[in-house]
Amino acid sequence: MKVSVQLQTDDIGDPVRARFAMARPIIRGMLFSTKQTMVEALGGNEKITLEQLARIYKEGSGDYGICFEYAVHDAIRRRDPIVHSLISTVLEDFCNITSGAESILFGAEKSGATHIIQTSANLLTPDSRILVGKAGQPPKLKAHLNKLVRAFRSPKHRETLPQSIRGLWKADLFIGSPERDHWVATTLKINRNQLVGDSGLRIGIYPETVPGESPRKDPSLNLILCPMPYNASFMELFSATFIVIKQLFAANAGIPSPVALPYSADRYVAEQLSARRMYPVVQILEAMEPLAQPGLLVEEERIEADGAPETSTVSVAPIPQTVSGIA
Structure with missing residues (x-):
């Protein structure tokens, strides 16, 4: 599978050019998340115009959450100084996993048609263990991956999982340490109240609800x-x-009307895009590249390790370099 991600590499400067940088991956994500039969009827990804995409795109309830999963995943992989430090500390303090955090993405697109297992050849080994917080020898993660994919797709396969990892198919990330070869199943939610614990899940990640909120164990969720x-x-x-x-x-x-977009920077970006609405989306995205703030986002395509269940191209939300002030 080929995954296209955008990585923030500079502080946000001019608000208009920063929006152009951010608009490109958002539009690309909307294109790839749109029902492909409809896109193909309009000529495919290479020919569909912005106006056509605007008419057929329907946002799914899980789109933003998927972007959040990728953002956290790539922040860990790219050693974001805030996210990587926090996750590494949580692993060490609560799971006794040292040597810094790494992340494996396990999830699916909103349609359920494309299943994603993002691994790296040097991350998982046949001896990689998934720590489930129970006594006994931790299960080997790699040996169960295909079972977890089947459980994700079909409820009847969920009951065939061992009791200790019965809920592992709900994981969004496996975070841990390749050096220790220990991993923990992690669930991510945009809303703290949507977190649900299950057998095998250890960590629940969500945007903080109050400033300065600290990691902690929740006995009621067992997370x-x-x-x-x-x-x-x-x-x-x-x-x-x-x-x-x-x-x-x-x-x-x-x-859009002024009441829909009251801020000048937003209106200007919308006007520039609207002026190009009759052109193919991919050409617009290419033409927008010189308009974007230089160095804000760098696009990278990542090729999956052999053995992934299916192949696809996935476009995801941009990944922050660090947390800093917005212009």
């Missing part, structure tokens, strides 16, 4: 709660740009 620090910089830029694109699409790629 280690790990709130992600929230600073308006990156997430505010992402949310603001997402709103611009949503309002643009609501207007069928026409210019």
Whole structure:
């Protein structure tokens, strides 16, 4: 599988150019998450215009959550100084896993059609253990991956999992240490109240609900709660740009009304996109590259390790470099 991600590599400067940088991966993500039969009927990913995409795109309830999963995953993989440090500390303090955090992504697109297991050849070994918080020898993670995929797809396969990992198919990430070869199943939710514990799940990650919220064990959920620090910089830029694109699409790629986009930077970006609405989306994304803030986001394609259940291309939310102020 080929995964396309955008990595933040510079502080946010000019708000308009920063929005252009952020709009490209958001539009690309909307394109890839749209029902492909509809896209193919309009000529496929290479030919569908922005106006056509605006008319057929329907946001799914899980789109934002999937972006959050990728954001945390890549922040760990890219050693984001805030996220990686926090996750590494939680692993050491609560799970006795030292040597710093790594992440394996396990999940699915909203349609359920494409299942994603993002691994790295040097991360999982036949001896990699999944720590489930129970007495006894921890299960070997790699040996159970295909079973977890089947359990994710089909409820009847969930009952065939060993009792100690019965809920492991609900994991979004496996985080741990390749050096120790120990991993823990992690669930991520945008809303703290949506976290649900299950057999095999150890950590629950969510955006913090109050400033300075600390990791802690929740006995009622049997989860280690790990709130992600929230600073308006990156997430505010992402949310603001997402709103611009949503309002643009609501207007069928026409210019949204001032009441829909009251801020000048948002309106300018929408106007520039609307002026290109009759062009193919992929050409617009290419043309927007020089308009984006230089160095804000760097695109990278990652090739999955052999043995992934299915192949696909997935476009995801941009990944922050650090937490910093928004212009």
